[in-house]
Amino acid sequence: MIGFVIRRLAVAVLVTLGIALVTFLLLHILSPSPVYAVLGAKAEPAAVKAWNLQHGYDRPVLAQFLTYIGNIIHGDFGYSYKLSQSVTALFREHSGRSAYLSGSALVLSLLIALPLGIAQAVRRNSIGDYTVTSLNFILYSMPSFFLGLILIQFLALDWGVFPPVVSDQITTVWGAFTHPLQLTLPIVTLAAINVASFSRYMRSSALDNLAQDYIRLARAKGLSQRAVLTRHLLRNACLPMITLVGLSIPYLLAGNLLIEVLFNYSGIGLLFYTALGNLDYNVLLAYVIAGGILTVLGNLIADVAVAVADPRIRLG
Amino acid sequence: GSSSSSSSSSAGSASSSTSASANNANQSAASLGTVLYGQLPPAGTPQTGGTITQGQLTGQTPTYIFPIAPGSNSSSGTFSFLTELFMPLYGGPLGARPQVNYPMSAAAGPPVPSNGDKTYTVTLKSGLKWSNGTPITSKDVLFWYYLLRAAIKESPANWGQYVPGEFPMDVTSATAPNATTVVFNLDKAYNPGFFLNNQLQDTNGGAYPLPSTVWNVESANGPHVTDWTNPAVAKKIYDYLSKQGGAVASFATSPLWQDVSGPFKLKSFSATNSSYVLVPNPSYGGSPKPVFSQLDVNTYTGFTSELDALKSGSLDIMVGLDPSQLAEAPALKQQGIYVFGGPGWGWFGGIINFKDTTNHFDKVIAQPYVRQAIAYLTDQPGIIKGVYKGAAVTAYGPVPSAPISPYAPADATTPPYPYNPSSAVSLLKSHGWKVVPGGQTTCAKPGTGSGECGAGIPAGTPISFVWANQPQSVSTTGALESEALASEAKQAAGITITLQTKTFNFLTSNYNNQNPAASKYTNDWGVNNYGGLFMDFYPTQDGVFNPGGGFNMGDYNDPTANSLISQSVFGGDPNAVKNEASYLTKSLPVFFMPDADYLLAVSNKVGGPADGWTSMTQQQWFPQYWYVNKG
Amino acid sequence: MPPALEVTDLSTHIKLSRAVVQAVGNVDLRIDEGETLGLVGESGCGKSMLGLSILGLLPNGGRIVGGSIKAGGRELVGLPERELRRIRGNEVAMIFQDSLSSLNPTKTIGEQVSEPVRLHRGASRREALERALEVLELVGLPQPRERLRDYPHQLSGGLRQRVMIAIALSCEPKVLIADEPTTALDVTIQAQILSVLDGLRERLGMATLLVTHDMGVVAGRTSRINVMYAGRLVETAPTERLFSAMRHPYTQALLASIPRLESDNTRALVSIPGIPPDLTKPPSGCRFASRCPRATRQCAEQEPPLSGDDPSHRFACWHPVDGPEIRTPTIAVRERSAAALRAASSTNGHHLLEVVDAVREYPVTAGTLMRRRVNSVKAVSGVSIHLDVGETLGLVGESGCGKTTLGKMIVGVEKPDAGRILLNGAEVFRLRGRSLRRVRRDLQMMFQDPYASLDPRMRVQAILREPLVIQDVGSRRDQDRRVRGLLDEVGLPANALERYPHEFSGGQRQRIALARAVILEPKVMVADEPVSALDVSIRSQVLNLMKRLQAEHGMASIVISHDLAVVKYLSDRIGVMYLGKLVEIGTGDQIYRTPAHPYTEALIRTIPLPDPVAERSKSDVGIRGELPSPVNPPSGCRFRTRCPRAQSRCSEEEPLLRPFGHGHMAACHFPLQPPAEGNGAGGAVAAAPDVSGAAEAAT
Amino acid sequence: MAEYAPLPDVQTLHGTPPIGPTPEGGEVQVIASGWKLALREFLDNRLAVVGALVLIFFVLFCFVGPLVYHTNQTLTNPLITDLPPGGGHPLGTDENGFDELGRIMVGGQTALEVGFLASFIATVVGTLYGSIAGLAGGIVDNVLMRFVDILLSIPFLLIVLVLATKYSATVLEEALILGSFSWLVPARLVRGEVLTLRERDFVYAARVMGSRRSRLVVRHLIPNALSVVIVNVTFQIADAILALAYLGFLGFGLQYPSVSWGDMLGNAQNYVSEGYWWLVYPVGGCLVAVVLACNLIGDALRDAFDVRLRRR
């Protein structure tokens, strides 16, 4: 197991390097230097030249990349010229909030989706199943910003149940925790979209498992329906969900961009969005790399978790 | 003043029965010096104490606290923040008027020229104090001057408004004969208007006296040094201060920034989202002085979330509205929210790429009559009504019809080429073009004679070019006005304008012939409509329309314009800059578009004098004017 | 005292979206305490639905539409779910067929076995575990205490099936329904499981319903047998009576169609034409009528009732038969074609096919990016065989012993890691390009799963023509003619050409696969488990067809099967494989009558015979224990871990093949008969067994 | 003895008179063909039928609608922008003064075109890439799939911004952009499918016959991987239309005079809060309905193909 994890981490490092390189090249295509973004459109050529020289943007791309990687190895993700902070500090400040938002949405959606999927599978092709399936499909087919907008319009502006935007005073995770109303809408929006896809998977996974003989055997033992579902079906049906959840781990830190933008919640997603506007190279790079690492890590965690939950799988 | 506002509305009615509603909303307020859209919040009755909440947008938040701000931190948020904490030598604007506002300036009056405009003497107000009680003296101005020189020596990028060869590097010597007098000796003569309104005053951060007895340190607990006139020492001090100036997390805690001269002191600053809290500085020597007890500046991701917050009551003052949000103004009024706005000081439109050889565009657009034809096709009044919902003013040259400036030429408000598609068509026809409305107009008579297309334009050449905008999600109006022009040009005159979307950064860095790295894009664009330019109070286009200018993105080059610009900068004639503007209006170096109003929304919870509100249309806000209303 | 289980006139339907499957119709059934009732019938005839009806566990849409079920005198039909639950697993228990999918993969054996005890006996966790231990011991699970914490996948199929039985028995039910408890298992394991069941029945006195499609399984273990066909009970009789004096033509034909070890393989098997009816629209009269040689108009119109003079022997037939003895099967066509014989003489001293010391090991890898080889599955470890023109060699052995791998190497889709495959003396894996393709034409294969081996998206026409197209044989018209001719030969209608594989029944698909294999007139055909996926009644059709085609086309073949009877029926010589090794080879009779290797002998003994007398007389279960892992096979003789005769020498020294008669060789240190004289230490023999084929001996 | 041949009269009695002698293997039970079976299974799925009808409706609405309902969609008119519904404009007018109902039709055309084209591109590229990886196996496969992993972890937004530098937003280009980042998923799917198919018996069978690799791929692997691909196409269409909305939201949609639903919805954030509901909900509803329809159809297709393969 340990060996497996180490080997997977090695692959993760390679993939991450690849991600960094591709991003680096992409940004270079976008603009070889962020100087105009930093100094403004009216920047004097002399200032532009000096700035490029000062920040190393006059060197060949690959040299820049190697320096960058070297710095990363020393834990230095660079400096945001626009936000006057080191990228590490920015991420430290923003990641907790993103993690809280996505994490609670994830937990909420799992709490809803798992029982819902099983219930649908058990009563498949009933009116209820059709209704939930249709609803899921609608949510699933909806651009997330559209859903968020509708919720804001009705729940916040028209009926005033929740605040339309997250208050600026909530700058810490703890603050978000103590003001649940503030974060209700973003969490609900995010969760609704997750529920739509999770419960679809859960439903089909539960259906697959319901067709298995072990369910029949459990019934043949004389177990009640509820006991069959909770003691036998649940765990097995959840196995594929572990992978799915693992894949959504990147969102925990990377944050859900559109939701954060929509609800004025300054997490990493919003940071990235702002950085895009400013062409804030180092923030963009760090975000993409963090996303890549999390993707790989999410996969790894999912694999390990599946191996823990599923005795059939041994990692070696 | 009144003449300008009436001519503006006559420009509006020239073509169509537009602006009826816009006119109703527009407020003619001579004292405010501008045409105002909407309704200013009533003055109300001030109450002492209370908290006011103001919004700011992500990406435009303050990121720097040291008043020598580098170009990378030149956001309007940063400059407002700086003037809240530090008293500028020459502050402005005065209401909406692009002029120095002396009650809030450290200087008592304009710099006095002598020695054939080569020496300028600045006199400080007496009795001004730092918040630690020490007086503000001429030494503090020199301290700023030396640090500034050190900064620019290090890198020209270290000061946002630096233009090579100009202030402070053109100063041969600076002296402080007494505690309130500073003398700058320059290496050449400068126009006094230019020296005051473009060099010492600057919308991108001008001169500030700095606390020379507090900030004269080279490290956190280092000793106070006195020989900061020595460039090496100045450099060390600058290095330390500039590093601290960007350290967002310690803005509110660093002892350096506790000593201020402006109307406010910083109480807290969130490194997470740049929200901050200000409290009044009791030793502020300018006027007016704040009477409320706390200002909360909160950050929002966009206009929509800001407006949502305003509507839900968690925000009092919203800065910046999208014109599309104006439809809500009546509903907001019901809630006691006042929406108003006014045009900024600058010009907007599509920058022409005179080097784009695609379809011989460089040759075609070099012909003044072609630019004039396109100007004839631009329905500014219609665009103002449809796209800007009335919240813009016509602008036919580099100087807009509003706000009012002593430097605006008389003809700024008369369109030389008013909207008139048939004029465009006949102009083209008379120059040998086969005009096909709705189709593709082509050159039928090549040649350089009269009645022929012009030099370098072969037969069959179309008028067809790429017009690049910012995404509509970023600049709705930019995209829509371009669409209106493209539609009109095609329909009426067979001119093909292909619209494209590019990001702001892409437009400014790559559709920019001044950037050597962008040469591979030269033939990709015909027009770059990334927005426009806010100008210094002295509106010369130096650096914009003369060759080699940092902002001459399309390589406009006209000998007459060059000499007029030079006159504005170096000549002694107070009217030089007006002549310059008049010429550029006629010669069309860019396709001018309406000057958009900067819009604001204020809850009736707060009140204040008109000047405080109107100054906000220039994207500068002075909270000392505001107060919480009684009752 | 009421019978333990009594089912009267039970009908069960399953509602599908656009049809209703009449899965069980008017079935009567009765089992007394301590009795075992056999329920036999082909796939899809409703056996499982009957069993599930009793427990009230029908699949979605399933419903009992009539009749009654009484367990210990208590009516189960219509009983509320809560009551039923108390009976399930407690009074009536069930064992399912597939032990892998029937055990919850994420729960330990201990939890699963103790669950019913906790539920029905209200036992504490600890008590329940004690009880679990007890029953696991009872079903003969080795080292039960250690196994309690294991998960199902850590156990072999046989052990899992024992666990299943333990679960069923944990509450000492009065009735046990065993639905095909051994179908998925090897014969050796099947024998073990059946004897466990039998012993338990005796010990616990349960009434058992033994459901199977294998007449051999029920022959020795039941007192009475019910035969089902298409949802109906067609015959019920005491076991011996059913085998010796059946009355229903279906029962008769079913028994006659099974190939037997002792029977003469030169005769064709009896086969039942056609396929069972579709239960969504069953025929109105006797359901067997369309396949019955005795059918008359009456049969087609009226359904015969289940009746009989003797209440213990009833049958549903208008024209009953009298016991099995009436027919003599026709003699199989068994002449070599002239062409084949000519070909035989022209092999100039080479065997047609020679496999020399073939080795194939599949790497066991780990790691994602850099696959590292951590070990290997020793699928085939040095097997040498040869084959002559027109000869058929059978290969038998338990699952996983490497039969398929060897077959794939012979036809050249799997490359041997060592050793050679020679066709007419030319090494197949040395050939390249055109000549390789030419050789492929001579080596064809028929795969185990008739469905999987046919491309589901090709019409039969394209499937059959494909070999000709690939090998570029003849013009398009020739190809079509040949396809049509062959289709006729394998007994399929011409309209089959336009259809896709999924539209055929299993037997028909295997016919297509067979036609495809012979269309190129290969010299050697490898048939991998050609009939194991087929039902009994269909199986004999295909076997007959194979036999006929072999003879007519004169090709040599290698028939792979785990069923010794099938192999013996089709082959001239038989090779017995064990864990990647060839342990014995000889003619069918040599292998069957005078086996030299203890494994061969045990294998023969474990095969359930469709003969109650012979089955009952069997004294032991043959082979004990499980097949060791091919990753780490035992040292020396690989069979030693399960061999009753094993001694220390067996673990130290690998036995080599030694001759035991003309063409009869076996690899054993302590054979069941003395080896043939003069060839004592036959190291050389194993390398190049220059023993001429036994084809002549068989004819 | 031939007594086991079935009596002819029994056969006739069952109403299926045999044509010629019954073959030994029995008649072929004529079941519906694979496609028909799949179609039937598909029609059984009520949601899918609804989806298909919705899709058909919108195709007609967008492509035939403008022939009936004539509106000006080329010349902007600043004087009638943002009018609420009523008076000749059943759905009001948009920010350019275009009739919103007509605009929805025009936008729907491009949305559907881009959706179909993008999914086509993604599918073709993905299928080729995936099958190459799956067929090559080993280190090539590993490298190719790691590359897919890498691309999958780079945010869509960033890629769009980069692509937008040399991009002038025509239908074709937009489809290319969407196609160029959405081929990753089909590539993975097809690779997985090829990997399993490679081990299937019928592929072995073809190899036994001496089939060349190219024939294996063309005749066996691709046709069999097709159902996965077909199912994926519908999801791709849905995703492409959704992605259009995100592109529009970010402002990189089509340029005037072209427009797609995504672009129209792009300014939703402003419009909703400003009370221009008619510029948001109708077009949003259309977009969701079409995406929903595609998803429903894809889901049903997957089930239908599954059933067909399950039926052995």
Ligand SMILES: Nc1ncnc2c1ncn2[C@@H]1O[C@H](COP(=O)(O)OP(=O)(O)OP(=O)(O)O)[C@@H](O)[C@H]1O
């Ligand atoms: N879940 C189900 N839904 C619909 N029909 C079914 C289902 N299970 C079985 N059937 C049908 O019911 C009939 C009887 O099936 P059953 O499983 O009882 O047969 P069986 O005799 O047990 O066959 P086998 O030997 O294959 O297990 C068959 O025609 C089968 O197709």
Ligand SMILES: Nc1ncnc2c1ncn2[C@@H]1O[C@H](COP(=O)(O)OP(=O)(O)OP(=O)(O)O)[C@@H](O)[C@H]1O
């Ligand atoms: N492609 C493969 N990769 C790894 N191991 C394999 C592979 N094919 C077969 N094996 C292993 O090789 C051994 C022999 O397999 P093979 O299929 O030849 O056995 P078999 O005798 O045909 O068994 P069965 O009767 O189950 O078909 C088994 O342990 C099997 O698991």
Ligand SMILES: [Mg+2]
């Ligand atoms: Mg069954």
Ligand SMILES: [Mg+2]
């Ligand atoms: Mg096999």
